Amino acid sequence: MEHAVEVEDLVKTYGSTRALDGVTLQVPEGRVLGLLGPNGAGKTTTVRVLTTLLRPDSGRATVLGIDVLKDPDRLRRVIGVAGQYAAVDELLTGRENLVLVGRLYHLPRAEITRRADELLERFELTEAASRVVGGYSGGMRRRLDLAASLVNRPRVLFLDEPTTGLDPRSRLRLWEVIEDLVRDGTTLLLTTQYLEEADRLADRIAVIDTGKVIAEGTSDELKDKVGGSVVVVRPADPADGERAMVALQAVGDPVRGTGGDLTMQATTGVALVTEAARVLEEAGVAISELALRRPTLDDVFLTLTGHGAEQAAAEETA
Amino acid sequence: MTTHALDAPAGGGLRWAVNDALVLTGRNLRHTTRQPELLFFSTVQPVIFVLLFRYVFGGAIDTRPLSYVNYLMPGIFVQTTAFASTSSAVGLATDLAKGIVDRFRSLPMARSAVLAGRTLGDLCRIVLVVFVMTAVGLAVGLRPSSFLGLVAAIALTSLFGFAFSWIQAFIGLSVPNVEAANLAGFVWLFPLTFASSAFVPLRSMPGWLQTFANATPVTPTVDAVRALLNDGLPLQHALLKSLAWIVVITVVFSTLTVRTYRTVS
Numbered sequence: 324m325e326h327a328v329e330v331e332d333l334v335k336t337y338g339s340t341r342a343l344d345g346v347t348l349q350v351p352e353g354r355v356l357g358l359l360g361p362n363g364a365g366k367t368t369t370v371r372v373l374t375t376l377l378r379p380d381s382g383r384a385t386v387l388g389i390d391v392l393k394d395p396d397r398l399r400r401v402i403g404v405a406g407q408y409a410a411v412d413e414l415l416t417g418r419e420n421l422v423l424v425g426r427l428y429h430l431p432r433a434e435i436t437r438r439a440d441e442l443l444e445r446f447e448l449t450e451a452a453s454r455v456v457g458g459y460s461g462g463m464r465r466r467l468d469l470a471a472s473l474v475n476r477p478r479v480l481f482l483d484e485p486t487t488g489l490d491p492r493s494r495l496r497l498w499e500v501i502e503d504l505v506r507d508g509t510t511l512l513l514t515t516q517y518l519e520e521a522d523r524l525a526d527r528i529a530v531i532d533t534g535k536v537i538a539e540g541t542s543d544e545l546k547d548k549v550g551g552s553v554v555v556v557r558p559a560d561p562a563d564g565e566r567a568m569v570a571l572q573a574v575g576d577p578v579r580g581t582g583g584d585l586t587m588q589a590t591t592g593v594a595l596v597t598e599a600a601r602v603l604e605e606a607g608v609a610i611s612e613l614a615l616r617r618p619t620l621d622d623v624f625l626t627l628t629g630h631g632a633e634q635a636a637a638e639e640t641a
Numbered sequence: 642m643t644t645h646a647l648d649a650p651a652g653g654g655l656r657w658a659v660n661d662a663l664v665l666t667g668r669n670l671r672h673t674t675r676q677p678e679l680l681f682f683s684t685v686q687p688v689i690f691v692l693l694f695r696y697v698f699g700g701a702i703d704t705r706p707l708s709y710v711n712y713l714m715p716g717i718f719v720q721t722t723a724f725a726s727t728s729s730a731v732g733l734a735t736d737l738a739k740g741i742v743d744r745f746r747s748l749p750m751a752r753s754a755v756l757a758g759r760t761l762g763d764l765c766r767i768v769l770v771v772f773v774m775t776a777v778g779l780a781v782g783l784r785p786s787s788f789l790g791l792v793a794a795i796a797l798t799s800l801f802g803f804a805f806s807w808i809q810a811f812i813g814l815s816v817p818n819v820e821a822a823n824l825a826g827f828v829w830l831f832p833l834t835f836a837s838s839a840f841v842p843l844r845s846m847p848g849w850l851q852t853f854a855n856a857t858p859v860t861p862t863v864d865a866v867r868a869l870l871n872d873g874l875p876l877q878h879a880l881l882k883s884l885a886w887i888v889v890i891t892v893v894f895s896t897l898t899v900r901t902y903r904t905v906s
């Protein structure tokens with residue numbers, strides 16, 4: 324099987340921070356890989372290496388068989404990238420932004436005009452096309468940035484957190500556009516902090532944390548790693564979290580997730596629910612919720628890393 | 642950093658390098674038309690200086706045999722272009738901060754174009770500002786000896802501004818953010834341009850200051866521009882010294898800037 328993207332053992336350090344600590348991954352041609360990880364996991368660093376913006380300390384990366392380090396100019400012709408923050412020129416209009424990119428790809432003028440019209444239409448920016456981007460909303464900037472990354476009809480597309488900061492409706496619309504692109508055969512590497520986004524858009528998911536890929540597979544495969552199902556406990560009083568944790572350790576291996584929920588792999592199925600209820604009652608911990616459910620990617624994250632995605636983010640900024 | 646293809650110009654070599662530089666020069670000029678207020682305020686300040694020096698301080702400054710306005714305007718020209726060159730620092734720092742530079746670096750375009758487009762676009766702006774200052778000068782009594790001399794004076798001033806744009810481009814890439822670029826671009830220009838023959842004759846300054854003033858690129862450039870506008874002043878020595886400064890600054894700082902551009906992320 325020919326892979327559109329092949330990454331082997333990438334390492335990049337900033338002082339004592341190992342931003343990438345041996346990242347290895349592949350994306351088959353025409354498929355979507357979701358690179359899922361919390362703040363500081365190394366998602367942007369990976370994308371920057373793959374799009375020729377950053378030289379790694381060591382490791383190898385090829386895109387469509389082109390070595391990222393040896394032949395970056397050839398690579399730049401066939402890829403598209405939309406970075407974590409929309410890189411649009413605020414003093415130019417939407418159309419001028421796309422035409423500028425087209426001219427720097429050295430496309431013929433007629434082709435640039437045609438392509439700009441087409442992309443503006445596709446991203447619902449036709450009406451705003453001759454307005455200066457400084458007056459665009461966040462969602463419009465994102466869409467324009469994505470349009471700019473498609474000017475050269477890239478065969479491989481890199482999107483770094485494409486929907487972060489968008490409201491739910493804009494996010495949904497952007498997802499639909501991305502799904503369209505994939506239907507047309509574009510290979511996509513997408514980074515995200517949203518488990519739901521990876522679940523919806525990606526064929527396969529690579530979970531990345533502290534510069535390493537710690538798990539890889541389809542969303543179902545990853546959920547199976549957690550086991551058939553999980554038991555979730557929510558103490559009525561969040562201050563009881565610690566006591567609930569201690570009590571539950573008698574019957575399982577609880578981890579604390581977002582919002583004070585405690586999650587345990589339900590190795591013994593429904594029986595664990597009864598046992599959990601019993602130990603909690605003995606410990607005198609009042610609970611507002613106790614449930615058995617299919618694991619979400621959130622649970623996968625918790626189990627694999629020992630911390631939740633958002634929790635890691637909080638630690639990062641602390 | 643080892644040389645690898647990251648540094649090579651995109652296919653087509655020189656032709657595309659020129660094309661890309663012109664495309665980005667056009668972008669830079671379009672920015673100017675979208676912010677006319679910036680252009681306006683960047684000429685208001687030198688106009689105020691002209692009026693202050695011409696009418697407030699001028700009477701107290703002895704520049705015989707030249708009229709003070711003929712003495713002053715070359716200094717204003719050079720100071721104005723030096724100040725105008727700061728837009729290269731601010732412009733590059735802004736593109737870096739907004740991720741535009743990353744967008745450009747992900748395209749198969751000539752590496753040099755981002756920098757050349759910046760300094761060439763800023764050169765056009767500098768020429769425009771010099772024209773405005775010429776008009777202001779003529780209005781307050783500047784009388785150049787010859788038209789040709791005036792054209793040469795404008796050309797030399799603009800080249801000086803272009804050289805300074807490369808210093809500013811280097812600053813823009815070396816500082817952490819836009820505010821720092823703005824400050825770092827400006828502060829040193831005040832002592833540099835005032836401690837020169839721009840506004841008052843050097844002979845009125847203490848010896849150590851004269852030594853400093855003679856060691857900067859500003860004094861020979863102002864002296865050369867002044868001699869181009871006023872027949873009878875010694876031209877050759879100042880002109881050669883000024884051109885040498887312009888070449889050295891351009892070569893040194895464009896090299897430093899290109900090198901820095903390759904490594905910033």
Ligand SMILES: Nc1ncnc2c1ncn2[C@@H]1O[C@H](COP(=O)(O)OP(=O)(O)OP(=O)(O)O)[C@@H](O)[C@H]1O
Binds near residue numbers: 343361367516
């Ligand atoms: N230029 C830099 N200088 C120093 N440290 C850096 C630099 N770039 C990244 N890092 C560090 O490398 C690690 C990985 O950063 P990266 O930006 O790849 O994370 P990320 O997964 O994209 O996070 P986020 O979700 O916040 O965008 C972080 O610890 C970050 O602080």
Ligand SMILES: [Mg+2]
Binds near residue numbers: 366368407483
């Ligand atoms: Mg990131």
